Amino acid sequence: MVNETTRIFNASIGASAITASFELGLLEEIKSKGSLDIDSFSAENDLSVWSVTSILRVLHRFDIVAVSDDLKTATPATEFDDAYDNKGYFLWLIRGYGHLLHNLGTIVKENNCTTDGIGRDGRYIAMSGRDYGSRFVDPHFTEVMNAEPFKVAADLGCGSAERLMGLARANPEFRGVGVEVNKGAVDLARRAIDKAGLADRVQVVHFDVKNLVYQPEFEDVEVLFCFFMGHDLWPRPNCLRAFQSIRASFPSLKRFLFSDTYRSDLPVPGDTPIFTLGFEFTHDLMGQFIPNVAEWQELFEEAGWTCKAQHDLSIAYSAIFDLRPNPEASA
Amino acid sequence: MVNETTRIFNASIGASAITASFELGLLEEIKSKGSLDIDSFSAENDLSVWSVTSILRVLHRFDIVAVSDDLKTATPATEFDDAYDNKGYFLWLIRGYGHLLHNLGTIVKENNCTTDGIGRDGRYIAMSGRDYGSRFVDPHFTEVMNAEPFKVAADLGCGSAERLMGLARANPEFRGVGVEVNKGAVDLARRAIDKAGLADRVQVVHFDVKNLVYQPEFEDVEVLFCFFMGHDLWPRPNCLRAFQSIRASFPSLKRFLFSDTYRSDLPVPGDTPIFTLGFEFTHDLMGQFIPNVAEWQELFEEAGWTCKAQHDLSIAYSAIFDLRPNPEASA
Numbered sequence: 001m002v003n004e005t006t007r008i009f010n011a012s013i014g015a016s017a018i019t020a021s022f023e024l025g026l027l028e029e030i031k032s033k034g035s036l037d038i039d040s041f042s043a044e045n046d047l048s049v050w051s052v053t054s055i056l057r058v059l060h061r062f063d064i065v066a067v068s069d070d071l072k073t074a075t076p077a078t079e080f081d082d083a084y085d086n087k088g089y090f091l092w093l094i095r096g097y098g099h100l101l102h103n104l105g106t107i108v109k110e111n112n113c114t115t116d117g118i119g120r121d122g123r124y125i126a127m128s129g130r131d132y133g134s135r136f137v138d139p140h141f142t143e144v145m146n147a148e149p150f151k152v153a154a155d156l157g158c159g160s161a162e163r164l165m166g167l168a169r170a171n172p173e174f175r176g177v178g179v180e181v182n183k184g185a186v187d188l189a190r191r192a193i194d195k196a197g198l199a200d201r202v203q204v205v206h207f208d209v210k211n212l213v214y215q216p217e218f219e220d221v222e223v224l225f226c227f228f229m230g231h232d233l234w235p236r237p238n239c240l241r242a243f244q245s246i247r248a249s250f251p252s253l254k255r256f257l258f259s260d261t262y263r264s265d266l267p268v269p270g271d272t273p274i275f276t277l278g279f280e281f282t283h284d285l286m287g288q289f290i291p292n293v294a295e296w297q298e299l300f301e302e303a304g305w306t307c308k309a310q311h312d313l314s315i316a317y318s319a320i321f322d323l324r325p326n327p328e329a330s331a
Numbered sequence: 332m333v334n335e336t337t338r339i340f341n342a343s344i345g346a347s348a349i350t351a352s353f354e355l356g357l358l359e360e361i362k363s364k365g366s367l368d369i370d371s372f373s374a375e376n377d378l379s380v381w382s383v384t385s386i387l388r389v390l391h392r393f394d395i396v397a398v399s400d401d402l403k404t405a406t407p408a409t410e411f412d413d414a415y416d417n418k419g420y421f422l423w424l425i426r427g428y429g430h431l432l433h434n435l436g437t438i439v440k441e442n443n444c445t446t447d448g449i450g451r452d453g454r455y456i457a458m459s460g461r462d463y464g465s466r467f468v469d470p471h472f473t474e475v476m477n478a479e480p481f482k483v484a485a486d487l488g489c490g491s492a493e494r495l496m497g498l499a500r501a502n503p504e505f506r507g508v509g510v511e512v513n514k515g516a517v518d519l520a521r522r523a524i525d526k527a528g529l530a531d532r533v534q535v536v537h538f539d540v541k542n543l544v545y546q547p548e549f550e551d552v553e554v555l556f557c558f559f560m561g562h563d564l565w566p567r568p569n570c571l572r573a574f575q576s577i578r579a580s581f582p583s584l585k586r587f588l589f590s591d592t593y594r595s596d597l598p599v600p601g602d603t604p605i606f607t608l609g610f611e612f613t614h615d616l617m618g619q620f621i622p623n624v625a626e627w628q629e630l631f632e633e634a635g636w637t638c639k640a641q642h643d644l645s646i647a648y649s650a651i652f653d654l655r656p657n658p659e660a661s662a
Contacts, residue, residue: 011338012424012425016433047439062335268398269408272341
């Protein structure tokens with residue numbers, strides 16, 4: 001057995017190898033075919049055999065794959081399925097926050113701990129979100145959403161509006177409205193909606209969720225979604241105002257399916273599940289507060305929402321809160 | 332207990348935190364004073380309290396430090412001494428090879444696995460070498476070197492010629508000659524030697540160890556050093572020629588104290604000591620062969636050297652080989 005410091009040292013090489021093997025398609029090849037022929041895979045993908053082999057041998061050391069003695073073939077080993085399922089988190093951490101992990105000392109020295117200063121790579125954050133979102137969020141969410149029928153929904157922070165377009169494709173009676181603060185994302189979403197021929201049923205409005213006011217497009221919205229951005233609305237007074245405004249802006253609303261990751265409050269020293277430490281550290285570093293469940297629940301109530309249920313997601317310390325406008329609360 | 336994938340994920344955040352805490356002086360402060368006052372240390376060093384706290388809390392999770400409940404003070408915890416002793420390795424990996432760890436997938440895709448392409452940061456490699464060199468190499472080396480008195484030594488790949496200058500300062504009869512291929516390093520070394528008033532006793536010649544030929548400066552050299560660059564002389568035919576040339580170029584030589592890290596051949600899956608995986612992976616990735624001890628020993632013999640002793644260093648799989656020119660070997 002080696003000590004903790006050594007394990008930390010070695011693991012940061014392992015994390016890089018998992019991430020690269022995801023990006024290079026090594027994990028997918030092994031998953032789908034049951035084994036990877038190193039020579040032919042490298043040739044087909046114009047990769048150097050020794051680079052591919054060196055990455056697979058690191059994975060072998062962590063018992064994720066087994067490389068044959070003749071270095072020709074890689075097959076799944078004990079930890080393979082787990083690494084495969086969690087590969088999106090590695091893309092999130094190593095590609096999304098790799099610049100930060102690599103330059104942390106300098107970034108802190110230069111007081112650059114801001115969203116821009118830490119060099120977060122949004123492309124990889126989005127890409128990884130799609131991988132672990134489809135795995136750990138979407139199945140739960142679809143089930144919760146479909147428990148009560150609806151025809152009109154809004155997505156707060158809709159990004160590329162993929163979710164609304166998917167719902168529109170699946171149900172010809174569905175109408176959706178996306179709310180997005182990023183103008184580039186709004187334009188992209190609108191073009192995609194036009195191209196998909198869904199412009200009569202899916203709209204995107206350019207608005208900041210932090211300061212929402214009633215729009216005619218919101219009139220018939222029955223269900224509201226919001227994914228993994230609620231913590232950005234804090235500090236508390238700002239978030240409280242935002243949740244109050246949301247309630248006031250959607251007159252026909254029945255449900256607000258609010259998904260987010262909350263603070264774990266896990267004791268130290270000690271392990272955390274995957275994702276949690278990365279999520280909490282990157283926010284702590286920038287001085288961004290992450291509320292825990294109790295803090296969220298208090299805020300929901302004070303803002304005029306009743307939390308009917310909390311559906312835990314397979315992302316650790318993450319849930320869908322099924323919120324209902326409380327008719328007795330003051331506006 | 333969390334699984335291996337999670338441990339790998341979390342540890343890559345831990346590695347970044349250890350590295351940054353070294354660079355920011357947090358480890359040194361805790362080591363020298365027994366505790367760190369977060370507010371005053373941050374103020375004195377113009378660092379944000381929450382950034383410093385977030386790093387210390389990551390170290391707390393790994394039981395390296397303990398942060399008080401009021402978040403005011405950090406003290407050493409179970410793993411502190413080990414992290415402190417090994418901090419140079421983290422600087423080596425995270426700052427020296429951080430660009431590679433972060434961008435591995437892209438670098439391999441673009442067939443950029445060369446010394447330049449992987450974006451190795453030589454400043455940090457050198458800086459970290461000084462930290463772990465002073466800890467894990469110098470004490471052993473001094474003992475081995477002093478076992479047999481000498482007056483004239485040469486250092487192959489002398490870099491900044493610090494070692495030769497140190498010997499010259501310690502012993503007024505000492506004369507030294509450095510051999511260095513990097514012209515920038517040669518100029519720097521010569522200026523430093525001039526400045527130290529040692530130009531009459533320490534010289535540096537601009538030469539590639541790979542193709543050494545006799546120089547008048549080599550005439551009286553009794554002892555030769557070479558630190559952690561021997562593996563760069565491979566593939567074998569090139570290294571064999573280099574070791575033969577070295578023997579032929581120093582007519583008065585008694586000892587060649589040759590230090591290097593050799594291939595571990597550790598079984599997979601399984602742990603490696605600190606440094607080993609990083610050293611072997613970065614070389615494997617570039618297709619650079621690292622010989623094991625048996626391969627070195629065969630080469631020493633064939634090149635006309637007798638290995639009188641192998642002194643293991645505290646850097647894993649690293650040793651000082653005490654080589655003697657074999658008078659019976661052909662040139």
